[in-house]
């Protein structure tokens with residue numbers, strides 16, 4: 001009943017909501033725009049996530065954000081009222097470290113990114129260089145082969161507020177070697193908008209490095225399927241998994257690609273108007289179910 005069109009759960013009967021709740025065992029939720037916005041919890045989200053846990057669901061927090069380590073994400077979630085353990089946090093900073101460790105990577109990473117990724121790499125014993133400013137010199141093309149680190153065997157690109165031309169030159173120079181791995185956290189175009197200022201996201205940097213290296217990155221974050229493979233190794237059944245998100249082109253696309261059920265909430269990036277546009281123009285996959293906010297689910301159950 002939930003697969004053929006977008007089902008507005010807000011107007012569902014209590015029995016339909018119960019049937020929906022019985023249709024999955026695992027809940028994956030995006031964070032920003034679903035559970036919280038910046039440092040403010042979205043009303044009702046914590047109670048609903050904690051309720052999922054109470055009725056026996058496994059819960060994971062899935063975020064494309066690469067600027068924090070898992071324990072910091074878990075702490076933030078706990079401070080905002082969510083029951084959360086760091087093992088339930090699937091951030092792209094962690095996925096980068098997990099991926100490189102899983103393939104037995106022993107060399108050094110050239111990192112266009114932040115300490116979030118750097119600290120996760122440290123935790124699995126992988127060395128890295130590149131975090132922090134790398135200023136443009138008067139002669140912007142003045143990079144020499146001796147400026148490159150011969151131990152580097154992978155370029156990782158995530159969010160980096162210190163991104164600069166020398167960083168692009170180094171990344172592309174390392175990637176000129178076919179043996180050098182190319183891994184990216186995510187390809188989000190922008191940060192969620194809170195004013196008229198556009199804040200470019202990691203995708204901006206990934207596309208720049210792809211362009212100058214003439215290579216394609218292995219992208220680990222949503223909507224790519226690496227997370228499903230990771231979770232299948234923890235016993236996840238895709239057909240009985242619900243993905244909750246606020247963006248059709250990352251969260252819902254990810255859920256659809258992985259064979260999960262999908263729930264869109266309208267507290268973040270995708271608005272009611274966007275959803276109508278997506279429905280008409282078919283520019284992104286539609287969710288199975290929609291709710292104005294996650295907390296509405298618990299209100300219906302308890303009504």
Ligand SMILES: [Mg+2]
Pocket residue numbers: 030031032033034245246247268
């Ligand atoms: Mg989001």
